[in-house]
Amino acid sequence: MLSIKNLHASIEGTPILRGINLEVKPGEVHAIMGPNGSGKSTLASVLAGREEYEVTEGEVIFQGKDLLELSPEDRAREGVFLAFQYPVEIPGVSSTNFLRTAVNQVREYRGLEPLDAVKFLSLMKEKMKLVEIDQKLLSRSLNEGFSGGEKKRNEIFQMAMLEPTLSILDETDSGLDIDALRIVSNGVNQLKSDKTATIVVTHYQRLLDYIVPDFVHVLYKGRIVKSGTKELALELEEKGYDWIKDEVDSKATV
Amino acid sequence: MSTLTKQDTFNSILEGAPKNFESERTLAKESYFAQGLPALKAEEYKFTSIAKKLEQTIENFSSAQAFEVSDELVKSSIYPGFEGNVLVFSNGKFLPELSSNIEGLEISALSEKPETAIGSIAKVEKDAFAALNQASFVDGAFISVPKKSQVEKPFLLLSFNKSNEGQVIQPRIWIEAGDFAEVTFIDQSVDLSETSYFLNKVIEIKGGVNTHIRYYRIQNEGKNSIEVSNIETDIQQDSRFTSVNISLSGDMVRNNLNLNLLGSNSEGNMYGLYLLNGKTHVDNHTNVDHTIPHAESNELYKGILADQSRGVFNGKIFVRQDAQKTNAFQQNNNILLSEDAVVNTKPQLEIWADDVKCSHGCTTGQLDEEALFYLQARGIDKTQAKGLLLYAFAGEVLEHIEEDSFREYCISLVQERLGSKF
Numbered sequence: 001m002l003s004i005k006n007l008h009a010s011i012e013g014t015p016i017l018r019g020i021n022l023e024v025k026p027g028e029v030h031a032i033m034g035p036n037g038s039g040k041s042t043l044a045s046v047l048a049g050r051e052e053y054e055v056t057e058g059e060v061i062f063q064g065k066d067l068l069e070l071s072p073e074d075r076a077r078e079g080v081f082l083a084f085q086y087p088v089e090i091p092g093v094s095s096t097n098f099l100r101t102a103v104n105q106v107r108e109y110r111g112l113e114p115l116d117a118v119k120f121l122s123l124m125k126e127k128m129k130l131v132e133i134d135q136k137l138l139s140r141s142l143n144e145g146f147s148g149g150e151k152k153r154n155e156i157f158q159m160a161m162l163e164p165t166l167s168i169l170d171e172t173d174s175g176l177d178i179d180a181l182r183i184v185s186n187g188v189n190q191l192k193s194d195k196t197a198t199i200v201v202t203h204y205q206r207l208l209d210y211i212v213p214d215f216v217h218v219l220y221k222g223r224i225v226k227s228g229t230k231e232l233a234l235e236l237e238e239k240g241y242d243w244i245k246d247e248v249d250s251k252a253t254v
Numbered sequence: 255m256s257t258l259t260k261q262d263t264f265n266s267i268l269e270g271a272p273k274n275f276e277s278e279r280t281l282a283k284e285s286y287f288a289q290g291l292p293a294l295k296a297e298e299y300k301f302t303s304i305a306k307k308l309e310q311t312i313e314n315f316s317s318a319q320a321f322e323v324s325d326e327l328v329k330s331s332i333y334p335g336f337e338g339n340v341l342v343f344s345n346g347k348f349l350p351e352l353s354s355n356i357e358g359l360e361i362s363a364l365s366e367k368p369e370t371a372i373g374s375i376a377k378v379e380k381d382a383f384a385a386l387n388q389a390s391f392v393d394g395a396f397i398s399v400p401k402k403s404q405v406e407k408p409f410l411l412l413s414f415n416k417s418n419e420g421q422v423i424q425p426r427i428w429i430e431a432g433d434f435a436e437v438t439f440i441d442q443s444v445d446l447s448e449t450s451y452f453l454n455k456v457i458e459i460k461g462g463v464n465t466h467i468r469y470y471r472i473q474n475e476g477k478n479s480i481e482v483s484n485i486e487t488d489i490q491q492d493s494r495f496t497s498v499n500i501s502l503s504g505d506m507v508r509n510n511l512n513l514n515l516l517g518s519n520s521e522g523n524m525y526g527l528y529l530l531n532g533k534t535h536v537d538n539h540t541n542v543d544h545t546i547p548h549a550e551s552n553e554l555y556k557g558i559l560a561d562q563s564r565g566v567f568n569g570k571i572f573v574r575q576d577a578q579k580t581n582a583f584q585q586n587n588n589i590l591l592s593e594d595a596v597v598n599t600k601p602q603l604e605i606w607a608d609d610v611k612c613s614h615g616c617t618t619g620q621l622d623e624e625a626l627f628y629l630q631a632r633g634i635d636k637t638q639a640k641g642l643l644l645y646a647f648a649g650e651v652l653e654h655i656e657e658d659s660f661r662e663y664c665i666s667l668v669q670e671r672l673g674s675k676f
Contacts, residue, residue: 048631049627049630049631050627051623051627071630071636072627072630072631072636073630073631073633073634073635073636073639075631076630076631076632076633077633081631082631084628084631087628088622088624088625088628090625090628090629090643090646091646091650092645092646092647092649092650093642093643093646098629098632098634098642099632101634101638101642102629102632102633102634103633105633105634105635105638106633109633141646158632162632162633
């Protein structure tokens with residue numbers, strides 16, 4: 001589904017990603033972990049098409065298409081979804097209108113009829129249950145005045161509405177209390193299928209108790225330096241990142 | 255080419271002025287000659303050199319006379335969805351035969367009401383253009399809303415302007431509202447000129463106690479107008495006055511809006527939106543004068559500027575020594591869509607009382623790239639996402655229009671502009 005080969009990216013001339021290789025198949029959950037500043041969020045942003053990052057080398061193929069050639073909106077329409085680490089507050093844009101515009105543009109791209117108001121609202125009601133989000137919240141401006149937990153739940157709600165093939169969760173767990181974490185994870189788990197894949201970017205192992213990964217990758221200095229199964233995450237939880245840093249840095253100096 | 259810094263520039267207009275309101279005209283003429291048109295360095299017109307613009311553009315300084323306006327033209331010019339009373343003007347002259355006849359209200363040509371205290375609110379010494387208007391306006395309208403009358407339907411002040419070779423059009427309207435009156439005015443002009451012209455407008459509004467007056471204006475008449483307006487209102491005890499000004503076009507536009515809060519528990523609201531493109535230059539100068547305790551003023555002006563357009567905002571708030579317990583809030587926010595667009599914004603607060611709540615703020619920035627990316631990342635087309643964000647920014651002003659049909663009309667114009675141009 002997703003094939004990342006030797007991906008290099010930089011911001012304002014500073015290289016952040018220095019050769020990422022990753023294969024994601026339908027039905028899989030991949031966790032990307034790593035210390036702060038290792039490039040985790042950069043990878044998520046580059047996949048979603050954030051313009052500040054310049055891809056200097058490598059390729060990303062998503063379902064046979066060159067993802068890097070597509071605009072951010074076309075990536076979303078092709079089925080890539082980024083749950084933002086910091087969802088943006090947009091005063092004056094109603095959550096409902098925004099979502100309806102988004103859903104219908106995505107549907108149009110996929111050759112589907114736009115949803116009328118009634119169908120849209122019933123879809124919304126159905127998906128709202130998934131993340132236990134309140135109608136009142138959605139009658140407000142997009143994310144405006146939402147708590148941290150409400151913003152993250154809204155991200156997963158949007159994901160449910162847009163039905164992506166590949167979901168990238170960027171530090172969705174950061175700052176969540178255990179109840180919110182449980183709700184968000186439940187939502188993600190219910191949306192999983194054997195046709196979709198999930199990339200979970202996180203600093204902490206805790207989330208992976210709820211969203212169980214098939215593979216865990218450790219990112220350090222812009223490269224995946226270690227890959228394993230969910231046990232690797234537990235090892236990182238116990239021992240921290242220093243042993244991996246030491247391992248990598250000692251190799252580099254030899 | 256004429257030189258406007260010379261005092262005799264407007265002599266041709268001044269000499270041709272009607273013979274009514276003699277003492278007011280004489281006073282204004284003297285004041286106009288004493289002031290002269292604001293030169294380039296005049297603080298009040300520092301960023302908006304109307305005088306220079308006129309010098310470059312207008313060749314024939316004479317007053318444009320009223321012309322015939324057809325019933326069809328009136329009908330086709332009224333915005334869709336409007337329901338209410340229409341008052342029609344031709345180059346500033348009131349045309350009663352094309353206007354609604356509203357029972358209980360006194361509406362006539364200003365020339366028929368020679369006792370009207372013109373200039374008692376918009377004082378000539380404050381502004382040379384107000385003086386010029388008072389000295390030489392051709393005719394205008396007198397509108398009186400009697401005590402306790404609640405005019406539910408709005409008044410559309412529909413002005414048709416047509417000038418030949420850049421003549422001068424000087425509308426003048428006097429509005430008075432008796433105690434407890436409630437009324438809404440919508441001010442709209444239709445430009446039939448093929449060349450540049452100078453519109454120099456004065457509206458004076460005299461409210462009684464406990465009045466609710468709304469004044470909405472849309473400036474969308476075209477690229478040819480060089481325009482100065484002085485809108486000034488006295489707000490008495492327990493009264494509320496709200497102005498919403500939407501500027502969408504023009505060559506060079508200067509709006510002076512002055513609110514005088516003269517009675518306690520009064521409220522003055524000033525809202526403005528300017529969406530500018532091309533080389534349009536719009537300058538909003540507002541002035542609210544808190545003279546008494548326990549009054550409130552709210553002000554929000556927002557601008558979106560594209561191409562080489564220029565926006566100026568200057569908001570003065572005076573809180574006099576007696577005006578304790580004043581609440582005065584002011585905000586000006588701008589989005590620049592091009593590197594060549596310019597905004598000059600200046601809040602100006604003078605506070606002489608010590609127990610007041612006043613705040614002001616201004617921002618000028620670009621479109622929020624992070625918000626744009628967020629919308630795109632959800633599958634929304636970039637152009638449409640931009641429109642959505644800009645409309646969200648502009649909408650905050652439009653929601654202060656309480657008259658539904660006019661708000662809808664403005665929303666449609668703004669959305670059209672944001673979708674097509676930006």
